[in-house]
Amino acid sequence: MPSRRLMLQCALPLLWTVVAQAESGPSQDTWTGLKPMFFGDRTIDEAPGYVALEAPKRAEDAALVPIDLKFPRRETGDRVVAATVIVDENPSPLATTLRRGALDGAFDFGLRLRVNSYSYVRVIAETETGALHMAKAFVKAAGGCSAPASKDPEEATANLGKMKFRSFAGQGMAEAQAMIRHPNYSGMQMDQITRLYTPAWYVTQVAVRQGDRLLFSLENGISLSEDPTFRFTYAANGQPVRIEAKDSKGADYAQTFSADGAAY
Amino acid sequence: MRAGFTGALLFRLTLAAGAAPAEPPSYRLDDYQAPVPATLNGRPALTVAEARALWEGKQALFLDVLPHPPRPEGLMAGTVFMEKPHLSIAGAIWLPEVGRGELAATTETYFRQSLAALTGGDKSRKIVIFCKRDCWMSWNAARRAQGYGYTSVLWYADGIEGWREAGLPTQDIKPYGS
Numbered sequence: 001m002p003s004r005r006l007m008l009q010c011a012l013p014l015l016w017t018v019v020a021q022a023e024s025g026p027s028q029d030t031w032t033g034l035k036p037m038f039f040g041d042r043t044i045d046e047a048p049g050y051v052a053l054e055a056p057k058r059a060e061d062a063a064l065v066p067i068d069l070k071f072p073r074r075e076t077g078d079r080v081v082a083a084t085v086i087v088d089e090n091p092s093p094l095a096t097t098l099r100r101g102a103l104d105g106a107f108d109f110g111l112r113l114r115v116n117s118y119s120y121v122r123v124i125a126e127t128e129t130g131a132l133h134m135a136k137a138f139v140k141a142a143g144g145c146s147a148p149a150s151k152d153p154e155e156a157t158a159n160l161g162k163m164k165f166r167s168f169a170g171q172g173m174a175e176a177q178a179m180i181r182h183p184n185y186s187g188m189q190m191d192q193i194t195r196l197y198t199p200a201w202y203v204t205q206v207a208v209r210q211g212d213r214l215l216f217s218l219e220n221g222i223s224l225s226e227d228p229t230f231r232f233t234y235a236a237n238g239q240p241v242r243i244e245a246k247d248s249k250g251a252d253y254a255q256t257f258s259a260d261g262a263a264y
Numbered sequence: 265m266r267a268g269f270t271g272a273l274l275f276r277l278t279l280a281a282g283a284a285p286a287e288p289p290s291y292r293l294d295d296y297q298a299p300v301p302a303t304l305n306g307r308p309a310l311t312v313a314e315a316r317a318l319w320e321g322k323q324a325l326f327l328d329v330l331p332h333p334p335r336p337e338g339l340m341a342g343t344v345f346m347e348k349p350h351l352s353i354a355g356a357i358w359l360p361e362v363g364r365g366e367l368a369a370t371t372e373t374y375f376r377q378s379l380a381a382l383t384g385g386d387k388s389r390k391i392v393i394f395c396k397r398d399c400w401m402s403w404n405a406a407r408r409a410q411g412y413g414y415t416s417v418l419w420y421a422d423g424i425e426g427w428r429e430a431g432l433p434t435q436d437i438k439p440y441g442s
Contacts, residue, residue: 187337199337200337248338248340
């Protein structure tokens with residue numbers, strides 16, 4: 001453990017140089033201003049091996065930008081327990097804070113975000129020791145926070161809180177997908193009828209459990225896409241899967257599925 | 265006959281190559297960031313030089329109509345919501361949202377009352393309306409102000425981009441009345 005620490009510290013200056021050279025393009029100014037708001041004066045490095053972030057360079061739909069987080073397996077004591085996703089240029093930059101359930105093994109997590117203007121999307125992983133490690137990607141997308149809802153309010157209300165759970169074991173992938181039907185209004189979308197901004201109304205908390213065991217939980221801001229959907233590492237073990245969610249108006253939603261997701 | 269055909273073809277080619285679109289009969293309702301007409305009610309848009317002369321002579325009220333979602337209602341307590349700085353023409357007044365194709369009654373009232381206050385009720389006051397380059401919201405807002413009976417509404421279509429490219433003074437401004 002001490003030797004790894006030492007190695008990391010030695011590797012850091014070199015890493016910064018490489019990163020700085022590779023990014024003469026997009027500005028880091030926004031992050032420089034945001035970092036103290038969310039992490040105070042804590043040190044955040046970009047040491048590899050803790051979390052990787054995959055995002056499209058240019059998004060087809062700024063209101064539905066797919067982001068994949070990959071947490072490789074790490075030794076006990078140095079595992080990632082939580083990860084915060086930030087979209088620098090979104091007016092409300094904190095998209096979500098993910099907490100992992102079991103920490104052993106690798107964990108992949110995919111989500112869909114609103115991106116309001118060309119922006120860095122970054123993930124800051126926190127380990128068991130409280131160390132912070134970051135990965136980031138620059139995404140060209142604009143208007144995601146203000147894009148009109150794809151469904152009219154009646155349709156959104158009729159399906160509010162309905163959930164889906166699907167295992168991809170049949171396709172040979174140890175993954176599953178959870179979806180919560182919710183308009184997830186950002187508060188920045190113009191109502192096409194009233195011509196006023198629709199107030200924010202969004203899923204603030206999510207927890208997904210396999211039996212009694214937590215797979216992951218989330219605390220969200222307004223930057224998740226409509227009908228929040230998550231794809232994650234999953235291996236069926238016969239236990240039912242329960243999805244719980246709470247929204248910004250305090251409403252609770254929950255649904256339980258069979259292990260293979262066949263129940264819906 | 266042949267010359268006529270060639271002429272028509274050339275005309276079409278010119279249009280396709282990016283000539284300004286014709287003025288629509290009423291407000292533009294969506295897709296605001298797109299090529300704009302050369303005129304408003306037949307009157308050519310102000311050039312940067314013309315806008316500059318009015319600005320330097322302090323002869324006109326400059327109104328920026330870029331939209332601006334305020335901090336949303338319904339956010340959880342403690343949510344970080346950053347107000348981005350808005351760089352505009354120095355001394356301009358920012359009236360967000362008034363250039364959309366259709367306005368909520370409250371927005372319409374805001375536009376009418378702001379105009380009345382800013383002009384001191386003088387409907388012949390020179391008013392220059394702008395937002396971004398190729399943004400129909402300034403065209404809509406200028407047309408709307410004319411509809412309210414203001415007689416010297418000028419449309420500066422090249423927007424803040426044209427102003428900045430000319431190296432003219434800018435300023436970080438906040439929405440009027442906020």
